[in-house]
Every structure is written in C-alpha cells, then in structure tokens.
Amino acid sequence: MRDTGSVQSVDRAIQILEMLARDGEAGVAEVARELGVHNSTASRLITALSGHELVERLADTRRVRLGVGLLRLAGATAFRLDVTTQAQPVCDTLSDELGETVNVAVLTGDEAINVCQAQGTSAVATQNWVGQRTVLHATSSGKVLLAYLDDDERETRLAFPLDRFTERTLTSVTDLLGELVTVRENGWACAIEELETGLNAVAAPIRSHDGSVIAAISVAGPTYRLSPDRLPDVAVAVVRAAESISRRMGYRGPADEL
Structure with missing residues (x-):
C-alpha cells in the first residue's frame, strides 16, 4: 500500500x-x-x-x-539531444563513404549508450544499436570515452573485473590502461574482435565547445571487410568525421587548422 x-x-x-x-x-x-x-x-x-x-x-x-532545479536536469541530457542532431548528417555521409555502420555513443555510468546510427550499404544485416548499452573496455567507442576521462573517473570505472567476451578481449586493467595511452596519442581507438568474434571497429572522440570529449563516433564491420590492416586508413575518415561533428558542437580547437 x-x-x-x-x-x-x-x-x-x-x-x-x-x-x-x-x-x-x-x-x-x-x-x-x-x-x-x-x-x-x-x-x-x-x-x-x-x-x-x-x-x-x-x-x-x-x-x-x-x-531552477529543472535546468540542471535538462542540462544533463541536452547535449545528448544536440550531439545526435549534429552528428546524424555526418554519420550518414561517413556510412555512405565507407559502406559500414556508423554509431555515436555517449558515456552513461559504467557503459556507453548509442544515441545515433547510420546503416552501411554493405552491411550483412541491419541491426539497430540506438538506445543499446555496450561495455567500455571491449569496444572502440568505450575505449575513447575511457581514454579522455580524468584519472579518478577512469579508475572508478575500472575498479571491477573486466568481463571476457572473446579470446581477444582485454581483461587486464594494466594492459587496457596502456592501450588508452595509445588512444590519446593517436586520437582514435580500435577494437579487433574484442566484443564479438568477426567484428572490428574504429572510433574517435567528439568534443564540445570547451574541448571536453562528450561522445565517440565509431565505424564497425566484419573483419573480412574491416580488416586490421585497413583500420588505420579507416581511422583517418573517422577522425575527420569526429572533427566535423565537434565543429558543429562549437569546438574551435586544432581541428579547424587541419
């Protein structure tokens, strides 16, 4: 009662x-x-x-x-709605260019949630990822979102055992932290059959007007099309798309100089 x-x-x-x-x-x-x-x-x-x-x-x-308390609540979700609006046309263009599925994900708690998608023309099967949550340590988007957190926030999200999904999933926090350093150095992340066998992905950070990373854009496809050797070339296009969305979000940093 x-x-x-x-x-x-x-x-x-x-x-x-x-x-x-x-x-x-x-x-x-x-x-x-x-x-x-x-x-x-x-x-x-x-x-x-x-x-x-x-x-x-x-x-x-x-x-x-x-x-005014409603402004705090609205502010917590407004950027997600805005980034979706700004990202969709860029995702559509990137998907058409590469022929693979493109997603934009944002951090929510200890997971990433997909808020935007463009389906590739060469996709084997249509799968709607919008609204679905994915782990951070075994996805390219998740690695990007982890890589740009401050140390305390990252430590909090890695303070529990990392689940293994395939033989290639990183379950060592030490190994993962080492890879996140590389992500920051390169400006993009990849996941090679770490979430699903036969599925590879590349992701890059999307920034807000103040330069903070608020989302990640990723391209995913089967390993026979998105092979490990091809990932660096695909990453160039993904980074370019991320910079385009960042500019749409008001970022006026180094991306404008490229």
Whole structure:
C-alpha cells in the first residue's frame, strides 16, 4: 500500500510540473483543483518539489512556478539531444563513404549508450544499436570515452573485473590502461574482435565547445571487410568525421587548422 501511495505522489508531482509548464504559475488551490486533492496535499507536494528547487514560490504570494532545479536536469541530457542532431548528417555521409555502420555513443555510468546510427550499404544485416548499452573496455567507442576521462573517473570505472567476451578481449586493467595511452596519442581507438568474434571497429572522440570529449563516433564491420590492416586508413575518415561533428558542437580547437 505504501508503494502505491509513493507512486501516486510521484505521479501527482509530475502533474504539478506539467501544469506549471503549461500555465506559467499557479496557486496551491489551483493545483489542488487540478489534481483533485485537498489543499494540504497539494501544499505538501509543492513543498517537496521546492526542496529540490524544481518549483519556486513567488515572493509575497502563495503562487509557484517552475524552478531552477529543472535546468540542471535538462542540462544533463541536452547535449545528448544536440550531439545526435549534429552528428546524424555526418554519420550518414561517413556510412555512405565507407559502406559500414556508423554509431555515436555517449558515456552513461559504467557503459556507453548509442544515441545515433547510420546503416552501411554493405552491411550483412541491419541491426539497430540506438538506445543499446555496450561495455567500455571491449569496444572502440568505450575505449575513447575511457581514454579522455580524468584519472579518478577512469579508475572508478575500472575498479571491477573486466568481463571476457572473446579470446581477444582485454581483461587486464594494466594492459587496457596502456592501450588508452595509445588512444590519446593517436586520437582514435580500435577494437579487433574484442566484443564479438568477426567484428572490428574504429572510433574517435567528439568534443564540445570547451574541448571536453562528450561522445565517440565509431565505424564497425566484419573483419573480412574491416580488416586490421585497413583500420588505420579507416581511422583517418573517422577522425575527420569526429572533427566535423565537434565543429558543429562549437569546438574551435586544432581541428579547424587541419
């Protein structure tokens, strides 16, 4: 019963936020009428939202409006929406150029999540990776995202055993850290049959306006087409695409000099 009540409270709190987004501001009595609850219930919900700065009370009135806390929540996801919008045409062009599947992934917790994809014309089978989460240590995108973290963040994400997916998966943290140094030196990462047997990939970092790495763009394909010998040449195109997206994201660094 307590769980049901908690869910109902969350639902009502969301209704309040939606009401304020629609109307701009409202009083406790108006909120109570909208929700069909007593004024005291509406007041308690508003107080809880106010405690997290999701709503704020207007001076000298009993009315409320949306608060600055919502900006923090929006800011946490806005760049993902923006990078998807800016990356899609670049991914489409790169996919057409190489004939392979192109993905853009961002870091979420201890995994990467794919937020954008362009399907290659020569792909053996269509697979939608958008919304799917992948491990960091066994993927090219994951290695890029790990490589550009600060030491403490990287250590946190590598503080647990690394799962083995194929015979070529790196499960030694020491070996992986050594490879991440190379990733930073080269500006791109590769994964050779580390997540799936027969699948290779190359990735490069996407930067925001301040130069921080916010995502990785990768090209993946079967090893008989995307052979290890071919990866450095493919990496040139992937890095170029990453720089293009970075410029779209407002980055005005060394990429503009190339």
